[in-house]
Amino acid sequence: MDSHKPVWASRWYGTSFRVRYQETDQMGVVYHANYLTWFESGRTEMFRRLGFAYRSLEGLGLLLPVTAADLQFKSPARYDDLIAVYARLTTFSALRVVYEYEIRRVSEADAEAGDGVPGITRARMADSQPLPGELLVSGSTNHVWLNKEWKPVRMDRAQPELFRAITGALKEEEGGAV
Known part of the structure; x- marks a missing residue:
């Protein structure tokens, strides 16, 4: 894999939870800054499902700070939703990573379906069917x-074994090709 070449879009990975009261504002809707925290949960769980932990990256001396964030609000989430x-990767290279996100209100059945990913069955991934539930927020982080x-580093040079392991895991996943 060319370490400068970004990847396609990986398959979606997901996590689900209920909106907590403290995440809402006086209007009874989720306060906008909480969506960024939820993006972080999505990317952390995605990376974990690929077999890696952010904590292990940091232990190896690698940091992956957010340099840009973009959110589009469609509909509010509310308490107890x-x-x-x-989350999915749209770019993974030795220099940078870009994630894409969708936050959706889902049903109990959606949350219980799929292979550890709310409402995403292997058939849905293979057929590129829409994600379940109502789209509330979409966005991306760079x-x-x-x-x-805090100096820029090429991951393929700083941690070549880890870089090969991650790109290998991405190549093996269903729904995309590097």
């Missing part, structure tokens, strides 16, 4: 690889 946060001194 069942929410699914879906990240760059840094070392502990």
Whole structure:
């Protein structure tokens, strides 16, 4: 894999939870800044399902801070809604990473369906069917690889084994090709 070449869009990974009271504002809707926290939950769980943990990256001296975030609000989430946060990679290179997200209100049945991903069955992934539930927020975040001194670093040079392991995991997943 060319370490400068971004990847396609990976398959979606998801996690679900209920909106907590403290996440809402006086209008009874989720306060807008909470969606960024939910994006982080989505990307952390996606990375974990690929077999890696952000904590292990940091232990190896790699940091992946957000350099840009974009959110489009469609409809508000409210207290006690069942929410699914879906995340996927649209770019993974030795220099940077870009994630895409969808936050959706889902039913109990959607949250219980799928292979550990709310409402995403292997058939749905293979057929590129729409994600379940009502789209509330979509967006993306851009990240760059840094070392502990906050200097840009090429992941393929700083941690070549880890870089190969992650690109290998992405190649093996269903629904995309690197």
